[in-house]
Amino acid sequence: MKLWGGRFTKPTNQLVDEYTASIHFDKKLATYDIKGSLAHVAMLEKCAILSEGDAKEITAGLKIVLEKINNGEAVLSEEQEDIHMNVEKLLIDEIGPVGGKLHTGRSRNDQVALDMRLYLRDALMDISQLVANLQGALLEQAKKNIDTVLPGYTHLQRAQPVLFSHHMLAYVFMLQRDVERLGDSWKRVNKSPLGAGALAGTTFGIDREFVADQLGFDGICENSLDAVSDRDFVVEFLGNAALISTHLSRLCEELVQWSSAEFNFIELDDAFCTGSSMMPQKKNPDVAELVRGKTGRIYGNLIGMLTTLKGLPLAYNKDMQEDKEGMFDTVETLKGALALFAPMMETMHVKKENMYEAVRNDFSNATDLADYLVGKGMAFRESHAVVGEIVLHCIQHNKYLLDMKLEEIIGFSSIIEEDVFDFLTPEAVVNARNVAGGTAKNRVEEQISKAEKNLKETENRLAEWAEQIN
Numbered sequence: 001m002k003l004w005g006g007r008f009t010k011p012t013n014q015l016v017d018e019y020t021a022s023i024h025f026d027k028k029l030a031t032y033d034i035k036g037s038l039a040h041v042a043m044l045e046k047c048a049i050l051s052e053g054d055a056k057e058i059t060a061g062l063k064i065v066l067e068k069i070n071n072g073e074a075v076l077s078e079e080q081e082d083i084h085m086n087v088e089k090l091l092i093d094e095i096g097p098v099g100g101k102l103h104t105g106r107s108r109n110d111q112v113a114l115d116m117r118l119y120l121r122d123a124l125m126d127i128s129q130l131v132a133n134l135q136g137a138l139l140e141q142a143k144k145n146i147d148t149v150l151p152g153y154t155h156l157q158r159a160q161p162v163l164f165s166h167h168m169l170a171y172v173f174m175l176q177r178d179v180e181r182l183g184d185s186w187k188r189v190n191k192s193p194l195g196a197g198a199l200a201g202t203t204f205g206i207d208r209e210f211v212a213d214q215l216g217f218d219g220i221c222e223n224s225l226d227a228v229s230d231r232d233f234v235v236e237f238l239g240n241a242a243l244i245s246t247h248l249s250r251l252c253e254e255l256v257q258w259s260s261a262e263f264n265f266i267e268l269d270d271a272f273c274t275g276s277s278m279m280p281q282k283k284n285p286d287v288a289e290l291v292r293g294k295t296g297r298i299y300g301n302l303i304g305m306l307t308t309l310k311g312l313p314l315a316y317n318k319d320m321q322e323d324k325e326g327m328f329d330t331v332e333t334l335k336g337a338l339a340l341f342a343p344m345m346e347t348m349h350v351k352k353e354n355m356y357e358a359v360r361n362d363f364s365n366a367t368d369l370a371d372y373l374v375g376k377g378m379a380f381r382e383s384h385a386v387v388g389e390i391v392l393h394c395i396q397h398n399k400y401l402l403d404m405k406l407e408e409i410i411g412f413s414s415i416i417e418e419d420v421f422d423f424l425t426p427e428a429v430v431n432a433r434n435v436a437g438g439t440a441k442n443r444v445e446e447q448i449s450k451a452e453k454n455l456k457e458t459e460n461r462l463a464e465w466a467e468q469i470n
Helices: 014-020 025-045 052-070 083-095 097-103 109-145 164-190 210-216 226-231 232-258 286-308 318-346 352-360 364-377 380-396 407-412 419-425 424-430 440-470
Strands: 149-154 157-164
Touching: 014 424, 025 052, 025 083, 025 210, 025 318, 052 083, 052 097, 052 226, 083 109, 109 164, 109 232, 109 318, 109 440, 149 164, 149 352, 149 424, 157 164, 157 424, 164 232, 164 440, 232 286, 232 318, 286 318, 318 419, 352 407, 352 424, 364 380, 364 419, 407 419, 419 424, 424 440
Parallel strands: none
Antiparallel strands: 149 157
């Protein structure tokens, strides 16, 4: 008989067991379920709801059950539906009827909410660390390529030159916002729902704050109905994960482009590429492509969770069993992508000469020629028109601005002087952007220092989290 089967006259249909069981995926919560149960038992003893002897016996039994689950000795049964009932059944099998006292003062509703928060708390730490590792890899590429000039694009058209380091740092700061969002969501994940019971609390004189403190939470969920029905913390995580995936996907798109023969700006290490079954010359950026592809999967998990929640009344409903698989899948998918991304970026070869040649052979210095004319007293709108004519002339004569002769360019405006070409080299164009956040080398060095400071702060925050929950 099921542990809750006292009021039933017949067993559930086997198809119902198979359809409603969650043990095949919520077994991931076993460690967290037992961790929460150990804190719950300690609280029941403290509040004299359990005797010292019963508490010790249950505590010892839970540790044995955990060991058996971890080494594969325990059999997790679909008949017991979920990890909570399986753990309790295994405990009773191990220590006898006293194991049935474990569930005093709690429900599976507050229990599963607790387990998910404990699981997600660890996931936030792991993912934050992996994002920081990727930031570190991007920073190293920025330092190694502090003088490398890259064509900058808008509308996928050559726009203005930038330092390659500047481009890498754009992703470093993008990922910094992701780390900060994960840190902010920690505040809402790290609250204990245990003690909310099924929906209304419990008649036993429990100490919710004690359990929260034992488990390293910052406090308790203040309302019992909200405590068991809240999955905002899951939605928030899935949303943050979707945004991280967006950022990874954008970088993947550039890696795919840059590694093509048409761009030929980078080469990804062989360890992060695959070949073709038919074409022996191929070297495909499959890791980048797959990370880009799995972004849609992570988006789907977010939309699925929002859709599940949107029509649910308070408090707990069986629909909420659907909150786990998408969360687990997102955690594993994102962790897998991030774990690959850092070494892929560390080993990426940057083809500096090709990037420079691309910048040298385009019109991305045209804005600087317009600015040069403004500096000589011409109105910008007029200078824009003059430079447009010069560019058209170059296109018609198959040349670029730096290929023009002085007498040729002076023909478009008498205020142009011999120093014009000093303003149009890729290095000059880059370093002219000497504003905070700009692509001038000294400004990029400032950004590197700021990014290194941010990484140190992330490291300190993760150390604080680890100390709090261990």
